[in-house]
Amino acid sequence: MNTTEIKGNWNELKGKLKQQYADLTDDDLLYAEGKEDELYGRLQQKLGKSKEEVQQMISDL
Secondary structure (H helix, E strand, O other): OOHHHHHHOHHHHHHHHHHHOOOOOOOOOOOOOOOHHHHHHHHHHHHOOOHHHHHHHHHHO
16 A cells, blocks of 8 residues: 555544554544655554564554
């Protein structure tokens, strides 16, 4: 899933992530234009996964 697809479907993806990982907060999932790396970093830290694992997880949703 590329950045454009993530931007277009972010609210849906955010809901699915929160269902799957209950410890994620709205602040963890705050998406800001041009700050994709920060988002991935927050998810990596919170979930204990690599950037590639986080990207794959989001793609699989």
